[in-house]
Amino acid sequence: MAYSEKLLDHFKNPRNVGTLDKGSKTVGTGLVGAPECGDVMRLQIEVDEASGKITDAKFKTFGCGSAIASSSLATEWLKGKSVDEALSIDNMEIVEELALPPVKIHCSVLAEDAIKSAIADYRKKNGEAVEAAASSEKA
Amino acid sequence: MIYLDNNATTPADPRVVDTMIPFFYENPGNAASRNHPYGWVAEEAVDYAREQIANLIHVDPKEIIFTSGATEADNLAIKGVFEMYSRKGNHIITCTTEHKAVLDACKKVEKMGGEVTYLDVKGDGLIDLDELKAAITDKTVLVSIMYANNETGLIQPMKEIGEICEEKGVLFMSDATQAVGKIDVNPKELGIHLMAFTSHKMYGPKGVGALFVNRKNPRVKVTAQMDGGGHERGMRSGTLNVPGIVGFGKAAEIAMKEMKQDAERLSKLRDKLEQTLLANLEECEVNGNPAHRMPHVSNISFKHVEGEGLMMTFNQNIALSSGSACTSASLEPSYVLVAMGVGDELAHSSLRFSLGRFTKEEDIDYAIEAVTKGVNHMRDLSPIWEMYKEGVDLSSVEWSEH
Ligand SMILES: Cc1ncc(COP(=O)(O)O)c(C=O)c1O
Ligand code: FES
Numbered sequence: 001m002a003y004s005e006k007l008l009d010h011f012k013n014p015r016n017v018g019t020l021d022k023g024s025k026t027v028g029t030g031l032v033g034a035p036e037c038g039d040v041m042r043l044q045i046e047v048d049e050a051s052g053k054i055t056d057a058k059f060k061t062f063g064c065g066s067a068i069a070s071s072s073l074a075t076e077w078l079k080g081k082s083v084d085e086a087l088s089i090d091n092m093e094i095v096e097e098l099a100l101p102p103v104k105i106h107c108s109v110l111a112e113d114a115i116k117s118a119i120a121d122y123r124k125k126n127g128e129a130v131e132a133a134a135s136s137e138k139a
Numbered sequence: 140m141i142y143l144d145n146n147a148t149t150p151a152d153p154r155v156v157d158t159m160i161p162f163f164y165e166n167p168g169n170a171a172s173r174n175h176p177y178g179w180v181a182e183e184a185v186d187y188a189r190e191q192i193a194n195l196i197h198v199d200p201k202e203i204i205f206t207s208g209a210t211e212a213d214n215l216a217i218k219g220v221f222e223m224y225s226r227k228g229n230h231i232i233t234c235t236t237e238h239k240a241v242l243d244a245c246k247k248v249e250k251m252g253g254e255v256t257y258l259d260v261k262g263d264g265l266i267d268l269d270e271l272k273a274a275i276t277d278k279t280v281l282v283s284i285m286y287a288n289n290e291t292g293l294i295q296p297m298k299e300i301g302e303i304c305e306e307k308g309v310l311f312m313s314d315a316t317q318a319v320g321k322i323d324v325n326p327k328e329l330g331i332h333l334m335a336f337t338s339h340k341m342y343g344p345k346g347v348g349a350l351f352v353n354r355k356n357p358r359v360k361v362t363a364q365m366d367g368g369g370h371e372r373g374m375r376s377g378t379l380n381v382p383g384i385v386g387f388g389k390a391a392e393i394a395m396k397e398m399k400q401d402a403e404r405l406s407k408l409r410d411k412l413e414q415t416l417l418a419n420l421e422e423c424e425v426n427g428n429p430a431h432r433m434p435h436v437s438n439i440s441f442k443h444v445e446g447e448g449l450m451m452t453f454n455q456n457i458a459l460s461s462g463s464a465c466t467s468a469s470l471e472p473s474y475v476l477v478a479m480g481v482g483d484e485l486a487h488s489s490l491r492f493s494l495g496r497f498t499k500e501e502d503i504d505y506a507i508e509a510v511t512k513g514v515n516h517m518r519d520l521s522p523i524w525e526m527y528k529e530g531v532d533l534s535s536v537e538w539s540e541h
Contacts, residue, residue: 003451011451017520034538035523036483038445038463038470042522060522062443064465065451068520103465117539 003065004099010069015076018058020044028122030114039063039107041071043114045078045086047122054078054086059114066104070094070111083119141502143459145340145495146289146317146436151386152342152496158389159344162382170379171370181381188388192349195391196334197325204350204371205384209316211364212335212350213240215375216312219361220281220333221248224310228278234258234266234295235478237285240335241314245283254278263428264293264479268303275307286315286324286334290462290475290491291427292436294318301330310359316340316348320394321433322402326351332359338383342496343390347383350375397496405494406434408503412492413437419511422527426481426489435494438462438476440485443524444517445470449490452513457506462489 003011022029027046033039039062046056057075061068073094078086094100094108142150162184170185172178186200193200206212221231233245235257245255256274258266266284275282282304287294297313304311312333318324319334320341326334337348352374353359367376417423422442441449446461447470462473463486472486481489492506518524523533 011448014520019525031522031536032539035443035487035533036472036538038447038472038483038487040521040523040538060520060525062448062517062521062523063445064447064463064470067445068448106469113539 030117146493191388208348209337222362292433338387
């Protein structure tokens with residue numbers, strides 16, 4: 001299977017590898033996949049509270065080359081987007097950009113899941129915080 | 140490009156190719172053409188090759204049936220014995236780490252009304268002889284256990300299995316594809332009655348193989364699986380692949396002369412590869428019992444790194460195999476490693492190095508460097524390596540399986 005130049009570039013020079021403070025309120029962490037399945041993706045976003053925009057994104061992935069390239073690409077796309085815009089990223093866009101062959105489509109699905117899960121984590125942290133504040137006001 | 144995937148296939152030896160060429164040009168005859176010189180030359184060449192191959196495994200040339208490869212030989216042995224001995228019984232015993240050619244032939248036998256016992260292997264990859272003994276019943280017609288495993292290089296206890304089969308009076312078949320031509324294989328001494336092997340794993344051409352079928356004490360017969368002109372004493376019809384067989388014969392002759400020195404050289408290189416990688420990198424494990432292994436094979440798990448991805452760090456320069464294979468829904472861990480109890484995660488993290496006649500020391504030095512770099516690169520990228528380093532108990536994490 002021959003891979004596209006873009007995929008190889010993301011695999012060899014992955015962007016935004018790293019770790020954000022998962023305890024921080026402004027950080028959302030998505031951890032998807034399982035070691036037994038051969039792929040685990042951790043994707044994190046940092047959101048600027050004032051603007052609601054994603055200011056930073058980091059990933060680490062245990063998986064095949066396509067999974068690594070998909071998550072690297074996803075972090076590039078996430079930066080600068082609002083949380084809502086980020087939610088609309090579709091795995092098929094990743095498939096097209098990296099020219100993933102059919103057997104590798106699930107790698108991009110994993111990246112989409114990781115984005116969604118990071119956003120859900122961020123929203124849960126902040127949504128819960130907002131609700132807690134609201135209920136304490138009532139009390 | 141460095142080729143360390145000799146268990147998948149070996150490059151043909153140029154000496155082999157040279158002997159084949161005339162059988163495309165000057166001598167294009169059909170070995171079954173009995174009434175002109177083209178046919179005679181072809182038949183003579185096939186007979187000569189049959190002798191070369193028989194010599195390699197110390198059997199009579201009449202006991203060699205040519206096939207299109209080991210897959211066909213496995214199928215002929217298993218289905219052929221099942222059909223031929225249906226009066227005696229319908230039970231076959233094999234093991235879970237066999238090649239698909241054997242496992243799927245056995246599945247077919249089950250569909251045809253047979254019963255198959257799949258023996259588990261122990262943690263070291265070898266079968267438990269007591270379990271084998273216990274599995275044999277008065278309905279058992281065949282025990283099929285591979286000689287050496289393609290993924291791990293592990294050598295099963297052939298002699299002991301042969302003795303058990305002899306004692307119980309059942310036929311013993313072995314898929315010896317990964318052993319013949321690499322180490323001395325002597326089916327008669329081991330009590331093997333049927334043995335499949337192939338030319339393209341011993342520096343011969345692809346598309347030709349053989350089944351050894353014992354002719355005396357006991358006289359073994361198999362029901363043909365390919366009907367037609369009655370070639371190969373009725374056991375396998377079809378015009379013989381004369382150039383392929385000639386090349387197979389030459390490959391056998393060369394192997395007989397050179398396998399000992401090849402094995403000595405390759406086991407040193409293999410050990411160097413293995414020991415240096417284990418010294419360079421923490422958290423690596425050799426899969427399988429190192430005391431019962433082919434000299435040129437090493438299967439290593441590099442924890443917290445996925446094999447397919449790891450291979451991609453160097454696959455423009457080095458060809459080898461991983462125990463993690465992509466299917467349309469996910470990555471599939473090697474069933475051989477999983478059967479050994481290696482665990483799905485470590486199976487996904489494994490690489491198989493298989494050296495060959497044309498492997499040089501500098502290839503190994505290069506591979507050591509590239510694999511070390513690749514593992515480090517992939518670990519820098521691996522969330523589970525990070526968790527492991529932070530002391531997280533990975534089994535306590537709730538993974539979202541998909
Ligand atoms: C153990 C074993 N059996 C059977 C086969 C199939 O051999 P062939 O390619 O000649 O059909 C192979 C090779 O892939 C093998 O390793
Ligand atoms: S995760 Fe990429 S092969 Fe499946």
